[in-house]
Amino acid sequence: MGSFDPIAEYKARTKKSAAWHAEASQHLPGGVTGNVKFYAPYPVYAKRAKGGHLWDLDGNDYVDYMLCFGPMILGHGHPKVLEAIRKQIDRDGTVIFGPPHELEVRMAERLKRIFPFADLVRFTNSGLEATLHALRIARGVKHRVKIAKFEGAYHGSYDEVLVSLTPAVPDAGPADAPKPMSGSLSTTPTELQNTIVLPLNDLDACVRILKAHKDEIAVLILEPIQRGFLVADADFLRGLREATKALDILLIFDEIMSGFRMEKLGAVQTVVGVEPDLLTLGKIIGGGFPCGAFLGTRETMDAVNPVTRPANERVFHGGTFNGHPTVLAAGLATLDVLEEPGTYPYLNRVSDQLRDGLNGLFTDLRFDAQAIGPGSTFNIVFAKGPMRNYRDAARADKKLRQLFDFGMLARGIHFHPDKPWYTCTAHAAEDVDRTLAAAEDVLNQMR
Numbered sequence: 281m282g283s284f285d286p287i288a289e290y291k292a293r294t295k296k297s298a299a300w301h302a303e304a305s306q307h308l309p310g311g312v313t314g315n316v317k318f319y320a321p322y323p324v325y326a327k328r329a330k331g332g333h334l335w336d337l338d339g340n341d342y343v344d345y346m347l348c349f350g351p352m353i354l355g356h357g358h359p360k361v362l363e364a365i366r367k368q369i370d371r372d373g374t375v376i377f378g379p380p381h382e383l384e385v386r387m388a389e390r391l392k393r394i395f396p397f398a399d400l401v402r403f404t405n406s407g408l409e410a411t412l413h414a415l416r417i418a419r420g421v422k423h424r425v426k427i428a429k430f431e432g433a434y435h436g437s438y439d440e441v442l443v444s445l446t447p448a449v450p451d452a453g454p455a456d457a458p459k460p461m462s463g464s465l466s467t468t469p470t471e472l473q474n475t476i477v478l479p480l481n482d483l484d485a486c487v488r489i490l491k492a493h494k495d496e497i498a499v500l501i502l503e504p505i506q507r508g509f510l511v512a513d514a515d516f517l518r519g520l521r522e523a524t525k526a527l528d529i530l531l532i533f534d535e536i537m538s539g540f541r542m543e544k545l546g547a548v549q550t551v552v553g554v555e556p557d558l559l560t561l562g563k564i565i566g567g568g569f570p571c572g573a574f575l576g577t578r579e580t581m582d583a584v585n586p587v588t589r590p591a592n593e594r595v596f597h598g599g600t601f602n603g604h605p606t607v608l609a610a611g612l613a614t615l616d617v618l619e620e621p622g623t624y625p626y627l628n629r630v631s632d633q634l635r636d637g638l639n640g641l642f643t644d645l646r647f648d649a650q651a652i653g654p655g656s657t658f659n660i661v662f663a664k665g666p667m668r669n670y671r672d673a674a675r676a677d678k679k680l681r682q683l684f685d686f687g688m689l690a691r692g693i694h695f696h697p698d699k700p701w702y703t704c705t706a707h708a709a710e711d712v713d714r715t716l717a718a719a720e721d722v723l724n725q726m727r
């Protein structure tokens with residue numbers, strides 16, 4: 281591996297991105313509009329995308345496994361999605377009305393059909409808002425202040441759920457009693473105090489911690505597949521469902537990332553058969569536009585109902601752009617394609633070929649590494665052994681992952697370094713072959 285310098289290779293291929301990063305940094309902190317979009321030394325700046333490919337400012341063609349951090353499950357610019365967008369604008373004469381309109385009901389009906397536990401739905405403009413409002417509803421319904429979340433779980437960029445997102449393990453207390461750690465300079469002591477942190481896949485510890493705080497906790501929020509690859513066991517989910525019911529704590533499944541990315545239409549709850557009180561969705565349901573939704577049982581969702589409740593007994597929920605017609609048109613068109621009989625079998629095949637191919641290379645070339653995760657999302661972890669929670673994943677070799685990531689970027693494979701990969705229905709067998717050939721080359725250079 282002596283002379284292998286993939287960051288130098290990356291820099292040599294992306295000179296226009298480097299120059300644009302310098303320019304963008306004059307106007308945007310770090311040259312980006314959200315920290316997730318940055319990686320050192322600078323990110324690939326996009327020029328164009330189509331299907332499963334993306335082109336950068338230097339004209340490099342990449343197979344795209346970032347897919348905008350997940351939403352583009354049909355690939356970029358799917359003809360049926362573009363047609364639905366154009367039709368909505370032509371038919372309605374505007375992109376948004378303000379008053380309520382038909383597509384909100386159409387999307388709500390569709391989501392309720394896919395997630396039958398839900399009686400009522402509200403739309404938002406991001407995943408962040410969906411989890412924020414779901415937590416607010418829970419507090420309103422239960423009249424309690426604290427929330428419980430898992431160490432390493434992400435639910436959006438606001439302080440109370442950023443608690444213990446990426447804590448330094450040596451500072452974060454015992455594995456079975458994680459200490460709430462600030463995730464942002466803006467976190468207040470109150471937010472730290474009001475966020476209880478749990479260890480994934482350790483039911484005994486979770487039940488013990490929840491019991492100890494049961495009179496203060498309104499709700500438990502979790503990603504049933506944490507960060508796209510840490511799978512909460514079915515028994516663990518069932519155990520949490522039972523425990524939260526017994527303790528009178530609401531349960532939110534945040535399936536903004538896992539939604540529509542399992543092996544079949546639906547989300548983790550569809551596969552496992554465990555139903556939450558509230559569900560948050562985002563990403564895919566907007567067909568590539570900003571979006572989110574929270575849905576739930578009548579008992580929970582009625583908390584925002586302006587018909588059944590006077591203002592002083594209601595959880596406030598507003599939003600100028602909620603239920604945006606163009607977003608819903610794009611989202612419904614996306615769900616139409618996902619519901620076609622061949623879609624998931626194809627997506628599963630491509631995803632398995634890629635994941636299995638990478639795992640085959642790791643084995644053949646003797647790397648302690650794994651491509652893990654269900655359905656059409658997975659992560660690459662340079663560590664052996666079961667990955668059951670944040671602390672297991674924190675053992676991974678970051679340096680090897682960095683070499684692999686930049687080697688792949690420099691060979692025309694696009695994703696965000698150190699983040700999960702997403703596949704789409706536009707990825708073809710040739711894309712998988714090209715990716716595996718690049719991976720073989722990179723791994724050989726790393727040896």
Ligand SMILES: Cc1ncc(COP(=O)(O)O)c(C=O)c1O
Nearest residue numbers: 406407408434435436536537562
């Ligand atoms: C599980 C989960 N929840 C919430 C969010 C926040 O969604 P958004 O970025 O749309 O605000 C994300 C985003 O990646 C997510 O993966």
